[in-house]
Amino acid sequence: MIELDLDEPPVVVTAGTSLFAEALSAQAAEPREVQWAPPVPGSEGALAAIAADPRTGPAAAESVRKMTAARPYWVDVIPASQALGLSPRELLHAGPPVSWADASGPLRGALAGAMVYEGLAGDVDEAARIAARGGVSLAPCHSRGAVGPMAGVVSASMPVSVLEDTEQGGRAYCTLNEGLGQVLRYGAYSPEVIDRLRWLERMLGPLLARTLHRGGPVDVRSLIAQALQMGDECHNRNRAATSLLLREITPALLEIGAPGPDVAAAFRFISGNDHFFLNLAMPAGKVAADAGRDIPGSAMVVAMARNGTEFGIQVSGTGDEWFTAPAPIVEGLFLPGFGAADANPDIGDSTITETTGIGGFAMAAAPAIVRFVGGDPADAIRNTLQMYEITLAEHPVYQVPVLNFRGTPTGIDATLVVRSGVVPIVNTGIAGREPGVGQVGAGLVTPPMPAFADAVRALGHRARG
């Protein structure tokens, strides 16, 4: 026993398993418990190698600096064939690479629907047969500078928004949001779905292009920043951002000289869908994340994406390599008539929002979202606070009023994830497991740690030289 001579009672700090703290509490001491867990087994060597690599700190700082310096503007709406060089038999999808054979129900539904829309097949059964024998080529949206919500299917004729980073020059692309209910991105493919896709192609896309040409580019970063002061987190709550966007573009929309009923239909369509802005928030994230890519030694995550079968990440210091694990199940609230048995595993590129400091990471700014994804407002605040443990920076423009305007936690460091055991918090829609069903709910999902551990091992390998 060591004799101590103290002016004040001693304070005991405990770390690791809570047994230590509990034992002290039982003896009427008041331990200060530090959240700490050993790193993921098998990653210790890689973590040590990365820590020893002199590039590590500066590389991470540089990648998050470039990510947060991005200033994405919505500059145009053009066909995917032109924007992404897509040929008629090329289809893009959300998440890491996947074959037709391994594709989940909603992704198959969306791919088949897109083939019918493109005239590659007369119906979805024929489309499925063509796809199964390799009659179309599949590639991730991320491989072409694009992102897509849920199934994320992009085909040549679809209009896509062009987002340009006016600070650093990058571009990113995303389709127009189709609205709610029966929509392609949730794997639905009814004639109503295909008709809407044609209306987007022939009516809304060209109208929005003319509106942007007349009114000028729209500062999407500014809209996100404002919406975070208005209860959005810009992944599953985009009501304020969609409202502000309408205020921004409607004057020019009224002035392009389009027929009155077309203008009214365009306004009603956008106003009828609080998620319209999501398809701008996502490419705004993509262009920011891409600015932080390919910095040797950086452990910053530059993509998190799910194809409905696998969850995958890409890290700045490891190029275009995907680190994947089975897509997890989403915990959340279901629409009337649906339950957990109807849910597909996690799907979509919309995790680009969390990758860049909004979405689940900004839930403290959007307490009302818990009515949609479950939990209570205190959970929303806790989620945001916890994300500071695994991120590199506080966003200089995206702020959370209730945290006294603290910048959102931005730039996930894969080594911090593996060291702490804290995985990114993601909120998301839930697609029906069967093709053709559509959305069945929304909730929170925990990305799989093995994807982060594999990324850290690959980075460790590079650190060792």
Place this chain on the structure above:
Amino acid sequence: MIELDLDEPPVVVTAGTSLFAEALSAQAAEPREVQWAPPVPGSEGALAAIAADPRTGPAAAESVRKMTAARPYWVDVIPASQALGLSPRELLHAGPPVSWADASGPLRGALAGAMVYEGLAGDVDEAARIAARGGVSLAPCHSRGAVGPMAGVVSASMPVSVLEDTEQGGRAYCTLNEGLGQVLRYGAYSPEVIDRLRWLERMLGPLLARTLHRGGPVDVRSLIAQALQMGDECHNRNRAATSLLLREITPALLEIGAPGPDVAAAFRFISGNDHFFLNLAMPAGKVAADAGRDIPGSAMVVAMARNGTEFGIQVSGTGDEWFTAPAPIVEGLFLPGFGAADANPDIGDSTITETTGIGGFAMAAAPAIVRFVGGDPADAIRNTLQMYEITLAEHPVYQVPVLNFRGTPTGIDATLVVRSGVVPIVNTGIAGREPGVGQVGAGLVTPPMPAFADAVRALGHRARG
């Protein structure tokens, strides 16, 4: 000394002056301090009489039930002459009654500007001479079922919105919001101000009337409820509500067949002013507060209003009687180039928002407002929490997400104000002291306790018999 035999350490509860608690703390005890202060001196007898009156509890409950049951819709825009029966030489103003001789600078500026606008005078100097010799009659907006922000001047030709309580049948009225900068309500009267009033009368008012006739009444209660989930408190922050309103009315505005440039000008005008919705939130409050009027025995406040010289309240159980005290000074943030010396005392009917459970009472829903009125987000939450101490109910529809969707504190009980020493929290714009200057800042203001004490004495007098 009393001997106590306790299983646990005793807990000391202290009330009243904090000296008791401080003395215990100095002796290493941990007192639980209860916020309590003696009632305002001179009001004890009235409070006792009111407490002994069997009508008191049921009357208060009935008045707040009727206030919160109101369901105000925006049904029309018509000239004030028609809506309020105003003759050309009648002018309404904010707050309790006041004469020209006692009117403050901004109220004189607005009255003179309105007289020029109505053609009653060739310029503001002539208008002042006419007013000084009694050439116009003045009355509070509240006396005609109307409310007006800041100076709150209403004259016969101005278009006013008609709000109708579809549940209980009442109606209330308010002018259209003029926008920011040089505007009549802040006492400005330049030619630009008068021209804008004419444009409201000849263009925007009729366009909005046609829009409402085509699209149908707008559910203002629903817009307020949604805006409280989006960072507004609907007094000094109306950005979300104005955005949602535009989404609601624009489809019909596009379909009334008005010339394209007029429609674009109307949209730009509303979208260019985040406070446009205030002039709907205010009459929505007025029609709700009026539903709770004239319940014998009820101490519920049904009006708080300031004319720039005096602050006044009306209470349900004392009819149309005003209880007044000198208007207080606003503590807040000033626009560049202005300071406290430029500020007029508190002015405007916009405190109808606080009277009905929003505005300062709902600041916890609007943490970003502190950038406009001062303080930090924690203050905003504390302000809302404190208002539960002096209110009768939690609003069934207006909710604060960050307080786990608790209803806003609604229905101020004047006896609770006098008993507790807690006065309602009000946030407000600050008008320049000199006529013609306009807005100089925004902040928080503490209504004067004597007005509440006088109301309680009057109610006590009625309780006695």
